[in-house]
Amino acid sequence: MVRAEKVHKSFGHVEVLRGIDLEVAPREVMCVIGPSGSGKSTFLRCINHLEKIDAGRLWVDGRLVGYREKGDKLHELRDKEVSAQRRDIGMVFQRFNLFPHMTALENVIEAPTRVKGMGKQEARERGAELLTRVGLGDRIQNYPNQLSGGQQQRVAIARALAMEPKLMLFDEPTSALDPELVGEVLDVMRGLAETGMTMVVVTHEMGFAREVGDTLVFMDDGLVVEAGDPRQVLTDPQHQRTQAFLSKVL
């Protein structure tokens, strides 16, 4: 579903990604851990072209992200084409980024109606269904600031799902939440994984990674240090840096 080959990314002189090679299979749940500044969020944002990569290749669903290959030259995709690619990739942000001037339901139906041209009535019904699925069937008319952090993040997940993505990206979805609200969001994500959704989750929740993840990737300093079965990596890390990191967070 996702294939990365030697992906590099710099911000000015700082090289954030220094050659990432990864592959995410369909229906796989990949959790990415690592210290802050290791490039894990940047990598996630490269997958849906919120950040342009400087070198290497990145494919989603067999298609190059952000570029078209013609002969031996890469052509940048037009804004329209990039938008079309992003429709198949849902993203959930650390800070939710719900649209504050819209109700929960309006947040969820905005993209389906505007981008996909779905009818208002159909979108509303499906939106209410999605919100019920994340446990917010009674909150559809509330504005984001009337909801708790956990509820907001669940609306954000429903909003991403409304576009029927093939791949879901989660950028530290529980890091901005009060501890007692983390569980409800993780429950929704666990449910989503059970439906067979392909997911890439940047997280600090080792418990979630262990139970739900198919693969665990440890990133440090712009490189993938270690990747493998979560239980294996968490209990018996091979690399010294992984060991040092895990000894601090576990």
Next chain:
Amino acid sequence: MAAETTTRPAPPEQIRAVPVRHPGRWIGTAVIAVLAAMFVHMLVTNAAFQWAFMFDNMFTPPVLRGAQTTLIMTVLAMVIGVLLGIVFAVMRLSPNPVLSGAAWVYVWFFRAIPRYVLLFFFANLGALYGTYELGIPFDHQLMGLLGLSGDLRFLGLNGNQIFAGFTAGLLGLALSEGAYMAEIVRAGMQSVDPGQTEAASALGMSRGATLRRIVLPQAMRVIVPPTGNETIAMLKDTSLLIAVPVTSELNFQLHAIGSRTFQIIPLAVASILWYLALASLLMIGQYFVERRFSRGVGSRETRAQRAERQARTVGGTH
């Protein structure tokens, strides 16, 4: 709640302290009261105000038409100004340096020129060119290159006719307002969290849709209050149309009556009262517009929303 109060120990005796005295406040109140009384006394006793004469002349048909012109001019100048402001703010924030630079020059120029000077200039544009035409740029040179003669112009307007009165005034005020609004709109757009644009992009929304549906509605909360001030300032600045002149405008009419009858003060006071009334009208409008655009900000669940939610929960859909 009731159960709690029975178990809680009785509160201690209420404090009944002697409050601090504020003699300064009382002196201030007295001074203001005396000044207010003096002011009212002056209004009533000074015959030069000619209240009866003023009221007789304040609502004559030409003055009412003048008020109408002033309001129409204010609204049109603001509408065009806001639209120009949005266009130039978007240009200013464009990554393209030519667009951004052009917007900067526009704002720089029209903010630097006093409106009175600008209005006078526009009123006399008819002296710069006799006719103003719409067509292909450099048409004479182009046709010369092709070995043809003639021109490529579709629409010609007489300069002295279009740059007179209302149109010249509207052009001057709207262009000047566009520069101020561009800065206000830019500040508003920059106040919106970049995460909003990111979220919209991630959902596959186009730049245009993101701007219209996500960024501008949120920017409005920051844009509306200063725009209200701009509208009130614009109402007052229509009195500058005397530089064109726009003879149908409110202040021109009242001023004319004053000059004709040699009753300067009563008509000047009439002007004050008219602008007070019209500005108050705009302030009421501003209140409602601001309320409309503060949706989802600092608002708790409304009573209707809560009732609806509870009704649905009881109904068992959840």
